[in-house]
Amino acid sequence: MTDTPDTIYANPVPTLRAFAFDSSVVEVFPDMIKRSVPGYTTIIAMTGMLAGKYTNAGARCYDLGCSLGASSLAMRQNIKADGCKIIGVDNSPEMIERCRSILDTDTNPTPVELLCADVQDITVSDAKVVVLNFTLQFIPVAQRDALIRNIYAGLEPGGVMILSEKVSFADPHLDQLNIELHHQFKQANGYSELEVAQKRSAIEDVLIPETLDQHRQRIAAAGFSSCDVWFQCFNFASLIALK
Template identity: 50%
Template structure:
C-alpha cells in the first residue's frame, strides 16, 4: 500500500497542537516513524525473530499499541508455533481501520499466517488471556506515568513461564550531558532524513506534553517491581532502545 510523505509540520503552526494519532498522522505514519526513529525497521523485523523463540502453542501474542500493525505483520511472518493467535490493540480508530487493511493485504500475499484479531481498545482495560509474548513497541511512553506499573503488572500476570515482554522506548538519561548529546544526534538523524529545522521544532513541541520517556534504569526497576525476573537490553540506537523482560 502507498502512503504519503510526512509534511505535517512543514508549515508554521500557531499554536502547535498536541500530537494526536488521527487520520492525518495515520496517512503519513510509515514515513514519519521510519524517518524519526533510528533503527525502527530493524527493531520491528527482529521482534518477529525474537517472538519465534518465545511463542508457545495455544497462546496469545499481544501487540499493544499496534498502530498500523508493523509488529503484528512481523509476528505472523516469523512465528510457527501452532494455534497461536495475535491480538493487536490500539485506541486510535483511524489506526485500527488502516491496520486491518494492511493485514488484509498481508493475507493475500502469504499463506498459513497466524490468525489475528485487531481491537480498538484501551490497553489499560484489557482482559488479558494467557500469553507467551507481549510487545509494547514505543507505546508505554504514551501511557500516563502513574499507570505504567499497573499495566506491566497485568502483563506479567498474563505471561506464561518461558514467555517474554518486548519493550521498545525512547530513552531519557540522568546525566545531562549524555541526554543533550543523544538528543542532538537524534535531531541530526532527522535532518539527514530530510526534516527541516521548523519540522523538528514543531514536532518536538507537539509531542512534549504527550510522550514522557523514562531512563533505562527506570524501565529496569519498574519491570523488576512488576515481577519480571530478568531484563535484557537487546537493541539501542542513539536514544531509542528495546528490552526483553522475562517473567
C-alpha cells in the same frame, strides 16, 4: 507501494496542538516513524524473530499499541507453531481501520484479532509474547506500573515482554547529546529544522520518556526474572523481559 511523505509540520503552524494519532498522522505514519526512530526497521524485524522463538502451539501474542500493525505483521510472518493467535490493540479508530486493511493483504495463516481499546483496559491472558513498541511512553507515568504488572500477570512462565521506548538519560550532558543526535538523524532523513522544532513542541507533553534504569526497576518490581537491553541507538532502546 510508496509511503505517503510526512509533511505535517513542514509549514509554520500558528497554534500547535498536542500530537495525536489522528487521520492526518495515520496517513503518513509509516514514513514518519521510519524517518524519526533510529533502528525502527531492525526493532520490528527482530520483534518478529523473537515471537517465532518464544511461541509454541496455541500461544497468544499481544501487540499493545499496534498502530498500523508492523509488529503484528512481523510476528505473523515468523510464527510457525499451530493454533497461535495475535491480538492487536490500539485506541485510535483510524489506526485500527487502516491496520485491518493492511493485514488483509497478508497471506500468513496466524489469525490477528484487532481491538480498538485503551491498552490499560485490556486483560492480558495466556500470553507467550507481549509487545509494547513505543507505546508505554504515551501512558501517564503514574499508570505505567499497573500496565506492566497486568502484562506480567497475563504471561505464561517462559513468556517474554518486548518493550521499545524513547529514553532519557540521568546525566544531563548525555541526555542533551542524544537529543541533538536524534535531531541530526531526523534532519539527515529530510526533516527541516522547522519540522523538528514544531514536532518536538507538539509531542513534548504527550510523550514522556524515562531512563533505562527506571524501566528496569519497574519491570523487576512487576516480578520479571530478568531484563536487559537488546537494541539501542541514541535515545531509542528496546528491552526484553523474561518471566
